[in-house]
Amino acid sequence: MKAVNGHEIIQLFESWSPKKYACMPNDPIGLAIGTLNKQVSKVLVTLDVTHAVVDEAIENGCELIIAHHPPIFIKLSNLRTDNPQGQLYEKLLKNDIAVYAAHTNLDVAPGGVNDLLADALGLVERRILEPTFSEKMMKLAVFIPDAHAQEMRSVLAKAGAGKIGLYDHCSYTLSGRGRFRVLEGADPYLGEVGEAEVTEEEKIEVVFPESMKNKILKAMLNAHPYEEPAYDLWPLEIEVSEQGLGRIGKLEEPMTLKQFAEQVKVQLDVPALRVVGDLDSIVQKIAVIGGDGNKYVRTAKYAGADVFVTGDIGFHVAQDAEVNGLNIVDPGHHVEKVMIKGVVEKMSTMCTEKKLPIQFIQSTVHTEPFKFI
Incomplete structure (x- = not known):
């Protein structure tokens, strides 16, 4: 190989x-x-x-x-x-x-440890439990001849621009006319030295995370036919969808805490687990964090979880959770x-x-x- x-x-x-x-x-x-x-x-x-x-x-x-x-x-x-x-x-x-x-970067990453655990537990309608990372967005507007517009949209999308939530290849296009005059020493794609030029162009707008700026600009400049591309670049107040620790979602159907605990034991392939709470209580909203989740018991409670699935829960933490009406299923740290x-x-x-x-x-x-x- x-x-x-x-x-x-x-x-x-x-x-x-x-x-x-x-x-x-x-x-x-x-x-x-x-x-x-x-x-x-x-x-x-x-x-x-x-x-x-x-x-x-x-x-x-x-x-x-x-x-x-x-x-x-x-x-x-x-x-x-x-x-x-x-x-x-x-x-x-x-x-x-x-x-x-x-x-912890793999804990946070979409599709990483916590999403994998949520997948195993069958959670739907899920979201991040504890946001830990967000990033400002930027917008690029580039002016390009009509004939090259589709290629530019593809190049920008491949570089990572135009991804919004669960959608990619997002862009906005406005048609118009570009005007310029070629000066001595230039090597123009269109026009002649000393002549004013008018050409049909498209303005393509895409958004992307601030950290991708250099990659997006490099891709755009490499794909642009003009010797001196015209483009605008500015920061936005909106943020990228947050990333973070843990996930909270729902089971497809409610069940008793005992039934859920037995399901966790099978789905996460553990020989035993610890449970806090009334085994006959009905549960559906589930929070999960891989590894040691002691610090996030209150976070799970405030998020409205019926059950918090996590490892390494301490004795006094378990007591406090029980008093506050939060069920816990502790399958251990190794479920990661x-x-x-x-x-x-x-x-x-x-x-x-x-x-x-x-x-x-x-x-x-x-x-x-x-x-x-």
């Missing part, structure tokens, strides 16, 4: 789950170990990086691991190879396996393993579209530290 540079793979990944989505201070995301400046043909996707996972990567001939939980969460004061953690890093380096971590299949499917699709011959492999190593008796 032909390999591609590791940077190219991660650039594609970050177009879906950019680092700017990270919502935890000093979240150690990005390249953690090794280098991306090498040829990669196989990528192992895992929740955690353990010795068994690294052995799995070696056995499968993987040059890169994409993990959800960062392998170096706390800054190292030393790198010793006479302890298990240091030996893990040594094994990765000796086998030239790079590790890239996507933590849904990202393994989700990332493999998403990245395989994106690489196929880009004609990048990369094989993404789902880790089969069980990294749940808890045993249930």
Whole structure:
């Protein structure tokens, strides 16, 4: 299988789950170990990086691991190879396996951990539970000859402009006449030096997130036939649809808390879970956050959730939730393993579209530290 540079793979990944989505201070995301400046043909996707996972990567001939939980969460004061953690890093380096971590940015990303959990729970009419990121929009208006207008709209859409909510290729066009006079030294697409020119043009308007400005302008300028394109660019007060942690939505049909808990156990593939609340109560509105959701219990309550599905709930947090009438289903932290299949499917699709011959492999190593008796 032909390999591609590791940077190219991660650039594609970050177009879906950019680092700017990270919502935890000093979240150690990005390249953690090794280098991306090498040829990669196989990528192992895992929740955690353990010795068994690294052995799995070696056995499968993987040059890169994409993990959800960062392998170096706390800054190292030393790198010793006479302890298990240091030996893990040594094994990765000796086998030239790079590790890239996507933590809270993958939690937030559309289609990331929290959407995958919401999918598994069958939630409909869902929205973000805790907004953590928003971005201003910009508008570009470019003037172009009629004959090139459709090509320009396609180029701008491909670059990412004109995406509004669940719609893309959005633009507005106004027809008119452009006027100019060619000066000495110019190399005009239309007209002659010293002559006034009038031509039928279209004004194409598109919106896009502020962070995409350079990419959109570059695409527009490269596709424009004029030597000196005329265009307007200005910021808008409106914001991009917010991104954030968690999701809240509804079940297709109401059910008892006990029925829902049993459903969660099956859908999230856990041997046991903890439940807070009256098992006979009827529930339908569900909030979910992958990992440790202790900080968001009140957020779920204020959002009107009947049940909050999350992991690592503390004793006193559970008591407070019960007093305030919020049911909780705690299936543990490890349910974030849904990202393994989700990332493999998403990245395989994106690489196929880009004609990048990369094989993404789902880790089969069980990294749940808890045993249930």
